[in-house]
Amino acid sequence: MSDLKLPSFVSAQMVADRAGVSRSAVSRTFTDGASVSEATRRKVLEAADALGYHVNHLARGLRERSNIVCLVVADMTTPIRARMVDVLTRKLQASGKITMVINTETDTESVSAALRQTLNYRADATVVLSGTPPASLIETCLANGQQVILINRDERLQGSSNLGVDNAMAGREALFLLRRAGCERLGLITSNARTASLVERETVFVEAAAAKGVQVVVTEAGPTSYESGQEAARRVFGRSEAPDGVFCVTDLLALGFMDVARQDFGLTIPDDLCVVGFDDIEQAGWASYQLTTFRQPLNPMADEVVDLLLQPQRAVSERRMIEPIPVWRRSVRPGKR
Amino acid sequence: MSDLKLPSFVSAQMVADRAGVSRSAVSRTFTDGASVSEATRRKVLEAADALGYHVNHLARGLRERSNIVCLVVADMTTPIRARMVDVLTRKLQASGKITMVINTETDTESVSAALRQTLNYRADATVVLSGTPPASLIETCLANGQQVILINRDERLQGSSNLGVDNAMAGREALFLLRRAGCERLGLITSNARTASLVERETVFVEAAAAKGVQVVVTEAGPTSYESGQEAARRVFGRSEAPDGVFCVTDLLALGFMDVARQDFGLTIPDDLCVVGFDDIEQAGWASYQLTTFRQPLNPMADEVVDLLLQPQRAVSERRMIEPIPVWRRSVRPGKR
DNA sequence: CGAAAAAATGCACTTGTGTGCAATCGCTAT
DNA sequence: ATAGCGATTGCACACAAGTGCATTTTTTCG
Known part of the structure; x- marks a missing residue:
């Protein structure tokens, strides 16, 4: 039997032990607005740094919001989809969320499976970029307090927010x-x-x-x-x-x-x-x-998504529409031949 | 004060109550190879279905592996990157993992931030597609028992696995x-x-x-x-x-x-x-x-990644190389002019 | 200097799982 | 009928955090 400790994540308890304070102090050090003296705060930060401590967002997500957003998408290699995913992950990240990508086929069956994954990971919200999710599952998501945002899918499902171009x-x-x-x-x-x-x-x-x-x-x-x-x-x-x-x-x-x-x-x-x-x-x-x-207009669309996410949960399903922007190039004559 | 229960996720306890069994029974029903009688299993599944229960993978990840893989990527709209992300998410999903995408700039600073997120969510592994992560952070990842796989980044960092084309x-x-x-x-x-x-x-x-x-x-x-x-x-x-x-x-x-x-x-x-x-x-x-x-060869590369992930953690850093495949089209003359 | 107010701290409980251990149940063979 | 045995089941703990509450400790003010 080896004495070598298996590498594993360092917990708040370990940091507390090393800093000579209680675990609560560690937790409070990493919580905005909590009451900690400057002295203990410094000790904690030092110990945390030495041990390589990182707050466990999984455990945090047990009590409050997980800050996870699931992105359900098919045909991801398509340039337009790739850009959507890019812009969305960027903006979500910037607003403190993290994105889980669920890559599916467009058929309802595999979208269902994706939605279930979404629930398994307690995502705060699910954004569907492609495929048609069955209404029953959407209901389950909503019943679990999860927000559902459908992009460019015009199925109007009770309770979900829709976002699309005109x-x-x-x-x-x-x-x-x-x-x-x-x-x-x-x-x-x-x-x-x-x-x-x-x-x-x-x-x-x-x-x-x-x-x-x-x-x-x-x-x-x-x-x-x-x-x-x-x-x-x-x-x-x-x-x-x-x-x-x-x-x-x-x-x-x-x-x-x-x-x-x-x-x-x-x-x-x-x-x-x-x-x-x-x-x-x-x-x-x-x-x-x-x-x-x-x-x-991907940026405005992503902004809308983030906006919807930050809104306090509304009971009523919303529907927002964005104008596409004409881009004139040379594949059309400007006037009659 | 309203009597309306806020929508929230249904827990194993609720399922247990409804099925008239202990919470352990619920847990075992959803755990492969655990010992549950056919009768209780049926009762549990029925109650779970009625309530819309979904195992909380976050809580599960507290004890064992989280099955989360972080994908650190920049320039995601580039066709080759989009395809890489597509293929990887697909294959990871097929092997029971879920992908968290962290979209970064290529600069070291934002890659650092990304790596830290990786640690926050207790990812089992981090796959870096672009950007140069600082060696110190890689070490932190490894010290926490996390696997690090660098794709097409030839920085040779002690402890990380490298995968690239020739x-x-x-x-x-x-x-x-x-x-x-x-x-x-x-x-x-x-x-x-x-x-x-x-x-x-x-x-x-x-x-x-x-x-x-x-x-x-x-x-x-x-x-x-x-x-x-x-x-x-x-x-x-x-x-x-x-x-x-x-x-x-x-x-x-x-x-x-x-x-x-x-x-x-x-x-x-x-x-x-x-x-x-x-x-x-x-x-x-x-x-x-x-x-x-x-x-x-993206598919073989993704297969390698999955293979590395399923390997029991090896102390030694590995380096695998894949041959690119020449594709002859018409932008080069087949012989002298 | 001492009382009151304010700040900091720790205890213990909560979140939802999985699982070791002990107790129980059901069945078989003597 | 009862001991023996394996299959179930439930209790309690662990995981890693955040937080209300009570308890110190510190600061402030008279």
């Missing part, structure tokens, strides 16, 4: 831009994900066009990705009546669409074809694309 | 490819980040070239980004002796470099200029780029 505005504006450019045969490219957000952009665009007496050819490719955009372009330009202006419900789709349109069908953008996207991912601004699109 | 191989192979393509004036594009990985790719490439009697013009732009690649291209092709073959230490740099080379200087790739990158981000495979590069 998709309708983007749909209308996209139509306006393409018509101003003189496009006559309009197309809409979407994925088979059929998220509420994507569907809304599509329907608003199509309906606004119908109101102007213009028909829109809708093409639905595979998942929301660059490759689906490519596939959509192959399908669209293989047909007789090719569009001269398209709204892709996502930048990734747009970029794949543009590449095939130019390289496989020899089209020039914006002369032969105008393209509008949505999200404003970094790649949309790259020299090869210069895509006109709508920026999701 | 940068030397990439440097040599890049040179081989460019020379086989008949390139005569070689360039190397790097950023001012001066990470160990980037530096190694650079020096190996330059030295291997020197061994063949070829000089390499090294250009160092700003941070590791698309824009820095663009800037580097403007500098490089503004000079008299422009290169006809370059190795960019990162795909992002390479893509920016390619765009400016083609659009601002009218060069054709790979006829006038051959380009090799590193990382194999999704965009490298896009039709507009078709970049020849080296894939970081």
